[in-house]
Amino acid sequence: MSVWDVLIGQAPVVEILAGAASAAAGVTATDARPAARASMTHSWLFTGPAGAGRSMAARAFAAALNCKNSPPGCGECNGCHTVLTDTAADLRTVRPEGLSLGVKDIRELVRDAASAPTSGRWRVLLLEDADRLTDQAANALLKALEEPATRSVFLLCAPSVDDVLPTVRSRCRVVALRLPTPAQVAGMLEHDGVDPAQARLAAQATMGDADRARALATDEATRLRRAEVLRLPTRLQRTGDCLAAAADLVAAANADAEAANTTRDDAETDALKTALGVGATSAGTTAKRARAPKPGAKARALTVRGATGALKELEKTQKSRGRRTVLDSLDRALLDLAGWYRDVLVRQLDAPVEAIHPDHGVAVAEEARTSTPEQTLRRLEAVLRCRRTLAANPGLVPLLTVEALTLDLRTG
Ligand SMILES: [Zn+2]
Structure with a gap:
C-alpha cells in the first residue's frame, strides 16, 4: 500500500506530489511517472475544506520525501513508516490545539528548519x-x-489560500485538495469493512468529509448525536423550546470537549507538576522529591514563581484547546442542521438532487409541507450566519449566539 492510497479522490494532487517527490529523490523522468518532471520546492501550502485530507496529503508527501524506495512513497520502508507514525527524527509537526498558533512555536520550528536532516533526506x-x-x-x-535551508521543506495546511497572509502564500506552491464525492467516501468505508448501506448513508450525510463519515459509520455516540441535532428543528414551537434547544446544543458541545480533553488535561498538569517538583499527586513523585536536595530559600522562591507561571501557561493552553473543541463540535452540529434545511428546500422546490439526510425524510417532508420556501431559505441562512459568527468571533459566548439562532x- 503506497502512501498515496489514503488520499481518496485526489488524483491530480497525488500526481503533483508524487512527481515532486521523484524529482526531489533525483529519479529521472524515464524511470518514473510522467509527473516526475514536476520540480521540488521548499514551501508548500495544502488547501481544502475540512475533511478533504489536507494534513493527510502533507504527511503522505513528507513520507515520500524520505522514502528509501523508488518510486518514492512505498508506504513500507522505514522512511515512510516513521513519518506516517510521527516518529521520524526529521519530521516536526506543529498542530495548534488552541485557537491560535503563537510566535513561540514558530520560532522553535524555524530553528529546527535551519539544521540539516539527521537520517532522512529532508527535514x-x-x-x-x-x-x-x-x-x-x-x-x-x-x-x-x-x-530555506537546502534540505528543509515547509508543508503548511489551511482551509484556503485566503486564510494565510499574502506574504506567506506568495512563497508557497499551493496544492488544492477537493472534498471527495460521497460515492468515493462510501467506497473507502466499504473497503474498510463498513456495511454498504451504512457506508452510503454516512458518506451522504457528511457530504464527503471522510473523517466525519468514518465516525458516523463506526461510532454509536456520533450517530446518536447527529440524530439529536436533526430532531431539533421539529421542537422549536415556543420561545422556551428554542432556549432549551440552544442550551442542549451547547451542553452537548461542552460534553464533547470534556470527553475529548479532561483525561489529557489532567495528565498534562500532573506531568508538569512532577517535572517542576510541585504538588504532584502521585506517590512516586513525592518520593522523588524527598530525595532531591533542598534548594536555598532564594532559589526556592524563584522555582515556585517559575512553576506558578508554567502552570498558568498550561492552564491557558488547555482552556484555549477546550474552547476550540466546543466550537468544532458546535460547527459540526450546525453543518448537520444546514443540511436538514437544505433538504427541506430541495423538497419544496422539487429539485432533482439527492437528500443529504435521506434517513430523516419523513420530518423533512412534514416541514416542507407546513412552511414556505422563503421561510426555509431564511432559516438556512440563519444557520449559516451562526456558523460564520462563531468562526469569526471565537471569544463570543456560544450560548447567546446559538440562542439567537x-x-x-x-x-x-
Ligand atoms: Zn517508502
Missing part, C-alpha cells in the same frame, strides 16, 4: 492549521520561507 516542518498563525508568528515564519428558527 520536514509540517504546520497543520496554518490559518491559526498569529500575524507575529506568520512574520517569524516568513524569514525561513524566504531563505434557535429563536430565528422558531416555527410557532
Whole structure:
C-alpha cells in the first residue's frame, strides 16, 4: 500500500506530489511517472475544506520525501513508516490545539528548519492549521520561507489560500485538495469493512468529509448525536423550546470537549507538576522529591514563581484547546442542521438532487409541507450566519449566539 492510497479522490494532487517527490529523490523522468518532471520546492501550502485530507496529503508527501524506495512513497520502508507514525527524527509537526498558533512555536520550528536532516533526506516542518498563525508568528515564519535551508521543506495546511497572509502564500506552491464525492467516501468505508448501506448513508450525510463519515459509520455516540441535532428543528414551537434547544446544543458541545480533553488535561498538569517538583499527586513523585536536595530559600522562591507561571501557561493552553473543541463540535452540529434545511428546500422546490439526510425524510417532508420556501431559505441562512459568527468571533459566548439562532428558527 503506497502512501498515496489514503488520499481518496485526489488524483491530480497525488500526481503533483508524487512527481515532486521523484524529482526531489533525483529519479529521472524515464524511470518514473510522467509527473516526475514536476520540480521540488521548499514551501508548500495544502488547501481544502475540512475533511478533504489536507494534513493527510502533507504527511503522505513528507513520507515520500524520505522514502528509501523508488518510486518514492512505498508506504513500507522505514522512511515512510516513521513519518506516517510521527516518529521520524526529521519530521516536526506543529498542530495548534488552541485557537491560535503563537510566535513561540514558530520560532522553535524555524530553528529546527535551519539544521540539516539527521537520517532522512529532508527535514520536514509540517504546520497543520496554518490559518491559526498569529500575524507575529506568520512574520517569524516568513524569514525561513524566504531563505530555506537546502534540505528543509515547509508543508503548511489551511482551509484556503485566503486564510494565510499574502506574504506567506506568495512563497508557497499551493496544492488544492477537493472534498471527495460521497460515492468515493462510501467506497473507502466499504473497503474498510463498513456495511454498504451504512457506508452510503454516512458518506451522504457528511457530504464527503471522510473523517466525519468514518465516525458516523463506526461510532454509536456520533450517530446518536447527529440524530439529536436533526430532531431539533421539529421542537422549536415556543420561545422556551428554542432556549432549551440552544442550551442542549451547547451542553452537548461542552460534553464533547470534556470527553475529548479532561483525561489529557489532567495528565498534562500532573506531568508538569512532577517535572517542576510541585504538588504532584502521585506517590512516586513525592518520593522523588524527598530525595532531591533542598534548594536555598532564594532559589526556592524563584522555582515556585517559575512553576506558578508554567502552570498558568498550561492552564491557558488547555482552556484555549477546550474552547476550540466546543466550537468544532458546535460547527459540526450546525453543518448537520444546514443540511436538514437544505433538504427541506430541495423538497419544496422539487429539485432533482439527492437528500443529504435521506434517513430523516419523513420530518423533512412534514416541514416542507407546513412552511414556505422563503421561510426555509431564511432559516438556512440563519444557520449559516451562526456558523460564520462563531468562526469569526471565537471569544463570543456560544450560548447567546446559538440562542439567537434557535429563536430565528422558531416555527410557532
Ligand atoms: Zn517508502
